[in-house]
Amino acid sequence: MTDTLPNIQTKEGQEQLRQMGIRVIPQPDDVSRPFWEAARRHELQIQRCGSCSAYQHPPAPSCRYCHSTDLQWAQLSGRGSVYSFIIDHRLMVPGFDKPYVVAQIRPDETDDDLVRITTNIKQCDVHDVYIGMAVEVFFEDVTEDVTLPQFRPAGSRP
Numbered sequence: 410m411t412d413t414l415p416n417i418q419t420k421e422g423q424e425q426l427r428q429m430g431i432r433v434i435p436q437p438d439d440v441s442r443p444f445w446e447a448a449r450r451h452e453l454q455i456q457r458c459g460s461c462s463a464y465q466h467p468p469a470p471s472c473r474y475c476h477s478t479d480l481q482w483a484q485l486s487g488r489g490s491v492y493s494f495i496i497d498h499r500l501m502v503p504g505f506d507k508p509y510v511v512a513q514i515r516p517d518e519t520d521d522d523l524v525r526i527t528t529n530i531k532q533c534d535v536h537d538v539y540i541g542m543a544v545e546v547f548f549e550d551v552t553e554d555v556t557l558p559q560f561r562p563a564g565s566r567p
């Protein structure tokens with residue numbers, strides 16, 4: 410028995426972490442907490458400036474465009490399109506056991522090409538994902554406290 414932690418940089422270490430059931434879980438902070446609380450209710454909400462109406466994501470303490478601190482949380486439909494993506498075959502993050510997609514989604518409500526939601530795309534083959542693909546949100550309850558907004562091809566059913 411050893412008390413050293415597996416080396417995350419190696420394939421063997423990744424395999425050990427997988428066997429230990431270790432998975433990376435988001436840690437909400439004061440600024441991002443409303444996003445994660447909405448996700449627990451299975452709602453997708455991002456910040457919207459009360460002064461200039463711009464949407465922004467990831468969350469920040471003030472508006473990136475006009476610097477107002479009058480930020481609201483706006484409900485989104487959960488529909489969007491793939492702006493960019495990668496397929497991770499090397500499994501560099503523990504908790505994944507086969508190739509997975511990390512994508513940036515542009516929500517349908519935002520037409521300024523400035524809001525990106527980073528997520529996984531699931532419920533389809535990783536090789537079926539393409540830029541511009543229509544997607545919709547679904548919610549994955551990973552622990553009692555954390556629910557992940559994830560995306561799948563629009564119109565798919567669980």
Ligand SMILES: [Zn+2]
Nearest residue numbers: 458461472475
């Ligand atoms: Zn603003």
